[in-house]
Amino acid sequence: MTSRRNLAPYAFIAPFYVLYGLFMVVPIGVACYLSLTEWVGLGTPTFIGFDNFTDLARDTSFHKALGNSLIFILVSLFLVVPCALLIAQLLNTRGLRARDLFRVTFFLPMVLSPIVIALLYSLLLDREYGLVNSVLRALFGFGGADWLGDPTLAKVSIGFVLLWRWTGYLTIFFLAALQAVPRELYESAELDGAGTVRQFTTVTLPSIRPVTAFVVVTSFIGAAQLFDEPYLITGGGPGEETLTVAQFVYRAAFERQQFGYAAAAGLVLFVIVFGLSQLLNRLLRIGRTA
Amino acid sequence: MSATRTTTAPGPAATRPTPPHRPRRRRSLPARIALYGTLGLLLLVFAAPLLWALSGSFKPRGDIFDYPPTLVPDPATTENYRNLLGGQPFWNWFAISVVTALTATTIAVFVCALAGFAFAKYRFAGKKVLFNVMFSSLSVPFAVILVPLFILVVKSGLANPWFALIVPWVAPAFGIFMMQQYIIQSIPDEILEAARLDGNSEFGIFRRVVLPLLRPSLGALGVWQFLQSYNSFLWPLVLISDTDQYTLPLGLNILFRAESRAFDLVLPGAVLASVPTIAVFLLLRKQLLEGLSAGAVKG
Numbered sequence: 001m002t003s004r005r006n007l008a009p010y011a012f013i014a015p016f017y018v019l020y021g022l023f024m025v026v027p028i029g030v031a032c033y034l035s036l037t038e039w040v041g042l043g044t045p046t047f048i049g050f051d052n053f054t055d056l057a058r059d060t061s062f063h064k065a066l067g068n069s070l071i072f073i074l075v076s077l078f079l080v081v082p083c084a085l086l087i088a089q090l091l092n093t094r095g096l097r098a099r100d101l102f103r104v105t106f107f108l109p110m111v112l113s114p115i116v117i118a119l120l121y122s123l124l125l126d127r128e129y130g131l132v133n134s135v136l137r138a139l140f141g142f143g144g145a146d147w148l149g150d151p152t153l154a155k156v157s158i159g160f161v162l163l164w165r166w167t168g169y170l171t172i173f174f175l176a177a178l179q180a181v182p183r184e185l186y187e188s189a190e191l192d193g194a195g196t197v198r199q200f201t202t203v204t205l206p207s208i209r210p211v212t213a214f215v216v217v218t219s220f221i222g223a224a225q226l227f228d229e230p231y232l233i234t235g236g237g238p239g240e241e242t243l244t245v246a247q248f249v250y251r252a253a254f255e256r257q258q259f260g261y262a263a264a265a266g267l268v269l270f271v272i273v274f275g276l277s278q279l280l281n282r283l284l285r286i287g288r289t290a
Numbered sequence: 291m292s293a294t295r296t297t298t299a300p301g302p303a304a305t306r307p308t309p310p311h312r313p314r315r316r317r318s319l320p321a322r323i324a325l326y327g328t329l330g331l332l333l334l335v336f337a338a339p340l341l342w343a344l345s346g347s348f349k350p351r352g353d354i355f356d357y358p359p360t361l362v363p364d365p366a367t368t369e370n371y372r373n374l375l376g377g378q379p380f381w382n383w384f385a386i387s388v389v390t391a392l393t394a395t396t397i398a399v400f401v402c403a404l405a406g407f408a409f410a411k412y413r414f415a416g417k418k419v420l421f422n423v424m425f426s427s428l429s430v431p432f433a434v435i436l437v438p439l440f441i442l443v444v445k446s447g448l449a450n451p452w453f454a455l456i457v458p459w460v461a462p463a464f465g466i467f468m469m470q471q472y473i474i475q476s477i478p479d480e481i482l483e484a485a486r487l488d489g490n491s492e493f494g495i496f497r498r499v500v501l502p503l504l505r506p507s508l509g510a511l512g513v514w515q516f517l518q519s520y521n522s523f524l525w526p527l528v529l530i531s532d533t534d535q536y537t538l539p540l541g542l543n544i545l546f547r548a549e550s551r552a553f554d555l556v557l558p559g560a561v562l563a564s565v566p567t568i569a570v571f572l573l574l575r576k577q578l579l580e581g582l583s584a585g586a587v588k589g
Binding site (some may be wrong): 005006007008009010011012013015016017019020022023024026027028029031034041050063087090091093095100102103104105106107109110111112114115116118119120121122123124129131134135138139164168170175176177181217218221224225227228231232245246249250253254259263264266267270273274277278281282 | 409466572
């Protein structure tokens, strides 16, 4: 009986580790092997050592993709996350009416399929027919902005879509954290003469640190592997102005049949994301069991 | 009273009557206007594109781009829907998406609850390491396994939607983490001990005691997983080349690209595609929103 009880937890976690091994560990191993080869998807891969990596280091498209991914990571961390916290703060106001309506509506974009979002924003941001330009034209007499075709505006547009899609999702985490802050802390801070800003920095921020850590790390990982929005809305364009690393990998493998090169680019992303997120985890101490 | 006390600060003074600090009360009307104004504006920003798409889907082709935009289509027509459903294999795509997502969801919920239970309620050798391995798999970007996974699945002859859209995704680490947090909070050890004394096996305890108690969080994880599967794009995009086996996002993507400016066809598609997720979300929103936050708050 005791031995069965000792074995039970292993049996319970076994399905996860079997799938983890088959669909995570093995593919990463295969990626490592492929990254050292040149392969068009047919025949046998040719071993070429670290050539893929040295090529990547010289590939301006890859630099561009890394830079763009970095921009979208920064947008997520320094725009989406703070906006989510701000909205959560508003929603946490005592006695707020219709809190559930706000919460649900803000969350709604997250529920939609990326293709639906892409479709919507392609329509709204269309240079000639788009509603955004129509409104600008009606209000200010200017509405010729090429939202998806101008190098800077295309990045701005994708950034806005990220903001629109993810803010409400992150708000949920912050709101829960804010609601868990003991009210007495604010009261004693107020008795000590702390104003709204002081209360925010001395009470709110320290209290929600674990959730902030979680949100920051997951946002970082999500943004680093961004694919759907730029692929669907701008196709990575104009030129390569919104090309991300995930798109670079996809393009190399499935449009140019450079499987080895794609695997190498994927591994570079893996090392960066995994390394940095482990570092962040350590620094912020998240996901520890009690 | 709570309505008149609304302030933009996170409600510090609101629990107890605190006589000396009263300026807030006088500021409360403008503050309230600012608060509801901001939230209302945000509501518009979040909801307007959706309402506009919904209304556009009922407009004749020529009216969709009319300015100023009208919310209520006039004349309203269901022709777009009839064209879409009559001329495209929409229901095929829809069925593949829904069936694969439901299957993946059912299995994932079970696998995650089981593993979450083990991590929450048992002590065993290697637990910490195994947990960290599981947890750190969250930070593996999909792009790194995209190519090798594609090759493995194709080489092993499993590149059909019924396997490849389901099986690799039925054990998300996020789900295990979420379940573990939930179980720690909501299942007391005494219940498990009592069930053991009653002669239940360990799996019997999971099935008869734990699962029923977990129902709300299973709902949360279920919605989350359904959204992930149903909305996934990149993996189906590389995997499926046969249009008959397309998932809904792939089908819409093809329509969107091929029929240039056929927004009268794509808009109803977008609306119909969103029905399952929005319905599931609205029905189970309480569980989902609370389930998501329960996981993180403790972490």
